[in-house]
Amino acid sequence: MLTLGTVDRTDDRPPYRQIAAILREAIVMGRIAPGERLPSEAELVEHFGVARMTVRQAIQELRAEGLVHPQHGRGVFVLPQVPIRRLASDRFARKHRAAGKAAFTIEAEKSGFIPGVDRIHVRREHANRVVAERLRLDPGSEVVVRERRYLANGIPVELATSYLPVAFAEGTAIEQVDTGPGGIYARLEESGHVLARFAEEVGARIPTLDEQRELEIGAGVPVLTVVRTAYDTNDIAVEVCDTVKVASAYLLEYEFSAR
Incomplete structure (x- = not known):
């Protein structure tokens, strides 16, 4: 011993x-x-x-x-004490989608972890006020909701929920459990919504009871919240993604121009 x-x-x-x-x-x-x-x-x-x-x-x-x-x-x-480095300037690069890899896969692999995803749930529901506002939809409009849990080396590190207008997801693999190589964004671009930019809001808080259970963490472990909106080249909002990340598992990294 x-x-x-x-x-x-x-x-x-x-x-x-x-x-x-x-x-x-x-x-x-x-x-x-x-x-x-x-x-x-x-x-x-x-x-x-x-x-x-x-x-x-x-x-x-x-x-x-x-x-x-x-x-x-x-x-x-x-637990690993080396966090997943979330490279904000690179993880959504089109070259990764072309290689069949989603953003979380890129983040985890670059940090030396084996990525995984489970507890995938897909459904339709009426958008709440916040989601409708971000997607520029009328309140109560129908959206496709995708929930999933991400793992690094088999350990839960993130919960993610995506909301997409039904008009952009209907009839595509986005409404399937397996979206195929490159994930949601690859399917959106295939349907003509070429991505141009992303806007993110980052916060921190104590996890809810449900989040503690899903992420298998204690009540005192803080989480990061990142709400991302994706826009295509016509400046149409095509997805809102609400993520909850175990704070100790991530290091957020951003680069800014000095202009």
Whole structure:
């Protein structure tokens, strides 16, 4: 078993916080590497001489900090500390769509992660006021909604929901679970909506209960919110994408002209 310190009964800190500190140091110093499993609950209980609930409280604290990720039936694993670099100036380049790769795939692969996507849901609904305003539609207009969850090395890092006018998505693979190579934007361009620009709004907040469950994070782990609107060469808004990203998993990178 990994060599760890012990609980100091004279310390003012409760035992679970001492255990969390010991494990945190082991993670930060690289003695437990990203992707490695922490010692089991039983091993930690025996080593520290504490109750199982005390160990669980310590693990929960590390999880809330975004340091570890529990996997059902397998144990608790250390999360990668190198974030996915979100290269704003490059990830939507047409060359990537031509190569059959969507933006998240580019972001993850450039950072050394294996990208994945699951929990894809496609439906139609009436646009709410905000979506209708961004898409320049009449309130209540019908839109195609695509929800999905993105993973890096099998770990959830982002939730994304796209809204597109039915007129642009109807009869295309955009209404299918699998949109095909290059994703939504490749299908839009094939139908004549050549993309010209994107506008994004970035924020940060605490995740909702549903987001905590979907992203498998603790209540104290902040998330980034990015709302993007895509426009074609006729300056028509063709998609609104609302994303929620685990803050510790991303580094946003932007370049600006000095003009």
